[in-house]
Amino acid sequence: xxxxxxxxxxxxxxxxxxxxxxxxxxxxxxxxxxxxxxxxxxxxxxxxxxxxxxxxxxxxxxxxxxxxxxxxxxxxxxxxxxxxxxxxxxxxxxxxxxxxxxxxxxxxxxxxxxxxxxxxxxxxxxxxxxxxxxxxxxxxxxxxxxxxxxxxxxxxxxxxxxxxxxxxxxxxxxxxxxxxxxxxxxxxxxxxxxxxxxxxxxxxxxxxxxxxxxxxxxxxxxxxxxxxxxxxxxxxxxxxxxxxxxxxxxxxxxxxxxxxxxxxxxxx
Ligand code: SF4
Numbered sequence: 001x002x003x004x005x006x007x008x009x010x011x012x013x014x015x016x017x018x019x020x021x022x023x024x025x026x027x028x029x030x031x032x033x034x035x036x037x038x039x040x041x042x043x044x045x046x047x048x049x050x051x052x053x054x055x056x057x058x059x060x061x062x063x064x065x066x067x068x069x070x071x072x073x074x075x076x077x078x079x080x081x082x083x084x085x086x087x088x089x090x091x092x093x094x095x096x097x098x099x100x101x102x103x104x105x106x107x108x109x110x111x112x113x114x115x116x117x118x119x120x121x122x123x124x125x126x127x128x129x130x131x132x133x134x135x136x137x138x139x140x141x142x143x144x145x146x147x148x149x150x151x152x153x154x155x156x157x158x159x160x161x162x163x164x165x166x167x168x169x170x171x172x173x174x175x176x177x178x179x180x181x182x183x184x185x186x187x188x189x190x191x192x193x194x195x196x197x198x199x200x201x202x203x204x205x206x207x208x209x210x211x212x213x214x215x216x217x218x219x220x221x222x223x224x225x226x227x228x229x230x231x232x233x234x235x236x237x238x239x240x241x242x243x244x245x246x247x248x249x250x251x252x253x254x255x256x257x258x259x260x261x262x263x264x265x266x267x268x
Contacts (some may be wrong), residue, residue: 093210107191127252
């Protein structure tokens, strides 16, 4: 049986013990990770050597996520390079500096030159590169409506909502729980407007892109109830971004803030 990069076909050749010795919760999860290029077949100590030899001969893992992101960034640069930056600036809420566009992301300036190259005084990583370049292509300059919607209620957002809850809202809630006031002070350093009292309900208004505000509402745990953290978007996000961009920005922020908090602060 050929596996054809199909996790189910690979799963059928695994021991099926769900023993977790590969550090994943099940053989099915292991099959998906191998197909995605995140795990090697040799990470399963129970795989029959004859099956391993056969699979290694026929199996071609997918390209890594980093390679795919680099390709995508290259494509976006080419598309952006053909745009009229002077005409775009006000629609994007950006500023023209010479022939380059300057876009504010969480209060930090990112410069896009006419060749589509991105630079900043901050570290430039894919989570900001991809949505920033895409922003030039999709933002229609819609004015804010003051109507805040969760991901699931945005146009095309329902398909992204489960992953958004798992990869963005959950890790941010865990950071708020662990670091308390340090978390909200960090948001303020990224120009978030934070309201509410320490140890009480907090609301933060963030601007990862000039015309794409995020509203983050946090309720701390109390009387046996878990904390909650919800991110909502102004309805204008339907014209000024895509759900994938919103997800990418929020997951990148969660990752970046976790690194900063772990290096600077002690969990409470
Ligand atoms: S180590 Fe192998 S048998 Fe155990 S859960 Fe992982 S894939 Fe399944």
